[in-house]
Amino acid sequence: MVVLAKEVPDLEAMVKVTADGGALEVEKRRGLNFFDEIAVEAALKLEQSAGASVLAVSAGAGTGIEALRRALAMGSDAALLVDDPALEHADSLTVARALAAAARREGFDLVLAGKQATDDEAGLVGPMVAELLGVPCVTNIIGLQVEGDIARVTRETEAGRETLSVALPAVLTVEKGLAEPRVPAVMGVMKAMKAQIPRVTLAELGAEAQPPLTLAGYATAPARPPAKMLEGEPATVAVELARLLKEEAKVL
Amino acid sequence: MSRFVVIAEARDGDYRPSTYELLAQARRLAGSLGGEVAALTLGDDAGLRDRLSGLAHRVISIGGAGLAPYSADGWVAALGSALDALPARGAAPQVILFGESPRTREVLPRVAARLGAYAATNAVDLFEDGGRLLLRRPVYGGKAYAVHEIGAGRVLAAFRPHAFGADAPAGLPTAFEEVAAPATESRVTVLSSEAGAARTVDLTEANVVVAGGRGMKGPDNFHLLQELADALEGAVGYSRAVVDAGQAEHAQQVGKSGKTVSPTLYVAAGISGAIHHIMGMDTAKVVVAINTDPSAPIFGYADYGIVGDALQVLPALTEEIRRG
Numbered sequence: 001m002v003v004l005a006k007e008v009p010d011l012e013a014m015v016k017v018t019a020d021g022g023a024l025e026v027e028k029r030r031g032l033n034f035f036d037e038i039a040v041e042a043a044l045k046l047e048q049s050a051g052a053s054v055l056a057v058s059a060g061a062g063t064g065i066e067a068l069r070r071a072l073a074m075g076s077d078a079a080l081l082v083d084d085p086a087l088e089h090a091d092s093l094t095v096a097r098a099l100a101a102a103a104r105r106e107g108f109d110l111v112l113a114g115k116q117a118t119d120d121e122a123g124l125v126g127p128m129v130a131e132l133l134g135v136p137c138v139t140n141i142i143g144l145q146v147e148g149d150i151a152r153v154t155r156e157t158e159a160g161r162e163t164l165s166v167a168l169p170a171v172l173t174v175e176k177g178l179a180e181p182r183v184p185a186v187m188g189v190m191k192a193m194k195a196q197i198p199r200v201t202l203a204e205l206g207a208e209a210q211p212p213l214t215l216a217g218y219a220t221a222p223a224r225p226p227a228k229m230l231e232g233e234p235a236t237v238a239v240e241l242a243r244l245l246k247e248e249a250k251v252l
Numbered sequence: 253m254s255r256f257v258v259i260a261e262a263r264d265g266d267y268r269p270s271t272y273e274l275l276a277q278a279r280r281l282a283g284s285l286g287g288e289v290a291a292l293t294l295g296d297d298a299g300l301r302d303r304l305s306g307l308a309h310r311v312i313s314i315g316g317a318g319l320a321p322y323s324a325d326g327w328v329a330a331l332g333s334a335l336d337a338l339p340a341r342g343a344a345p346q347v348i349l350f351g352e353s354p355r356t357r358e359v360l361p362r363v364a365a366r367l368g369a370y371a372a373t374n375a376v377d378l379f380e381d382g383g384r385l386l387l388r389r390p391v392y393g394g395k396a397y398a399v400h401e402i403g404a405g406r407v408l409a410a411f412r413p414h415a416f417g418a419d420a421p422a423g424l425p426t427a428f429e430e431v432a433a434p435a436t437e438s439r440v441t442v443l444s445s446e447a448g449a450a451r452t453v454d455l456t457e458a459n460v461v462v463a464g465g466r467g468m469k470g471p472d473n474f475h476l477l478q479e480l481a482d483a484l485e486g487a488v489g490y491s492r493a494v495v496d497a498g499q500a501e502h503a504q505q506v507g508k509s510g511k512t513v514s515p516t517l518y519v520a521a522g523i524s525g526a527i528h529h530i531m532g533m534d535t536a537k538v539v540v541a542i543n544t545d546p547s548a549p550i551f552g553y554a555d556y557g558i559v560g561d562a563l564q565v566l567p568a569l570t571e572e573i574r575r576g
């Protein structure tokens with residue numbers, strides 16, 4: 001099994017747009033993407049029942065090691081980092097090519113990935129990897145059982161929920177609820193700290209980078225003016241709020 | 253030539269609201285930048301194509317086995333080959349616009365990978381500036397926006413509901429065309445599907461969202477949220493604290509690890525306003541917060557704040573709205 005592990009800034013990290021709008025300053029607190037952590041946990045659970053091994057793969061330009069150490073600390077058997085300067089601010093397709101090439105080289109029955117990363121929230125890489133590998137993909141799963149070379153998965157739909165079967169090898173992206181990520185034991189953390197994580201470049205994998213979409217700049221989210229505070233008896237404020245929503249905000 | 257292709261996706265007997273919004277924005281942009289607007293509609297959805305009359309220069313229906321019932325494999329193959337064939341049909345697109353939806357999320361990335369095209373999701377704007385075509389999308393949960401320039405190279409982009417108004421002038425002469433998709437077998441089989449709690453209005457598409465948090469003090473009071481939502485023809489959402497307590501479904505959670513909503517009006521009742529919650533609703537147009545604690549962070553993200561008991565304010569507001 002291969003788990004795709006992205007290193008992202010901590011959810012609480014400060015993000016600031018530089019004065020010229022050309023870049024973002026992001027506080028350097030980094031870790032494994034929230035949804036990838038769930039993917040690692042799901043893989044470890046399957047490993048126990050199916051006896052397969054778990055390889056965590058990350059792609060970055062000098063980043064990714066933190067994410068992989070977390071995956072190792074949780075109990076993954078091995079880790080691999082695709083480390084290449086071309087992965088700096090890389091396009092999703094370039095990242096997907098890197099990860100797909102790594103998965104192909106290492107071999108896989110199942111690739112698990114988070115449904116999206118918490119930094120760009122794009123949700124592109126998992127399904128792209130499936131397409132590049134030529135295998136089927138099911139997104140946002142909340143239930144997973146593997147029997148032989150068939151995976152039975154559950155996911156929420158707009159109407160309710162559905163259960164699907166998919167022939168392996170496949171790529172599955174995971175939604176919150178599939179598994180509760182374990183907190184690594186101290187022993188695991190120590191082992192992960194000492195682990196030598198092998199690195200490969202895009203060229204070594206035969207993967208090609210494509211130039212990213214031109215970035216015109218960054219902008220700060222438009223700030224809301226301070227809230228208009230209403231006070232008084234519920235009935236009075238309700239009348240006043242309804243009036244403001246109708247006449248001032250014009251949303252009713 | 254055609255610059256804009258909109259993927260027209262239907263649900264429950266009509267195209268999604270986003271289809272009409274995207275077509276309207278494509279018409280506005282084609283008006284200022286030049287170019288044509290085409291709509292692509294697949295499988296069963298194509299049966300509704302008459303509704304697109306006047307909204308695009310061409311409406312291309314893609315038919316074939318493997319498209320109905322929907323399967324990701326079928327749609328990816330059909331869209332891939334149809335988009336590849338467009339230039340030969342005199343309709344080379346620059347931007348292919350999708351509305352955010354579960355289908356879009358599984359189809360768009362794979363089509364982009366197949367075509368070697370650019371892909372962007374979660375976009376909130378596509379606009380013209382000095383002759384340049386620009387796309388805006390939030391990053392880091394809305395802490396900032398990235399603006400991309402669309403130049404050479406096709407871009408497949410998914411836009412959030414309510415990104416654009418649907419009211420651009422229509423009345424275009426529309427040519428209806430048909431193409432056949434390559435036969436594709438789905439490698440994924442649906443074993444069963446069950447309907448969840450009936451939701452009349454989808455949370456992410458709703459114009460109004462009434463959301464409740466721990467301050468609602470449990471499921472016994474959730475009818476107060478539903479009643480206001482009904483009066484406003486909106487949907488009900490919940491904070492993670494409520495979902496984690498097993499009082500609501502995850503499908504109704506708003507926030508970082510739940511749904512992202514951008515309604516016209518968002519009412520937060522008994523929600524503290526943790527950053528993870530804010531990330532799921534900060535692009536709402538107008539935010540109303542009801543909280544007993546005057547120092548609750550939610551007031552920092554609201555347009556209107558009411559310091560008070562949600563259990564009393566909600567019914568009073570519902571009554572006032574019903575009165576009209």
Ligand SMILES: Cc1cc2nc3c(=O)[nH]c(=O)nc-3n(C[C@H](O)[C@H](O)[C@H](O)COP(=O)(O)OP(=O)(O)OC[C@H]3O[C@@H](n4cnc5c(N)ncnc54)[C@H](O)[C@@H]3O)c2cc1C
Nearest residue numbers: 465466467491492493507508509510522524526528544562
């Ligand atoms: C990785 C991660 C992801 C997360 N994702 C999400 C997410 O997707 N969505 C989400 O919502 N949270 C998310 N959270 C959790 C988030 O940090 C908060 O814990 C959560 O939003 C709190 O929910 P709440 O506002 O309902 O509860 P509380 O924080 O307990 O707030 C309750 C509020 O109700 C007020 N109150 C009490 N009584 C009344 C009354 N009678 N009338 C009016 N107000 C009253 C209180 O003053 C208080 O402000 C996430 C956290 C993490 C770590």
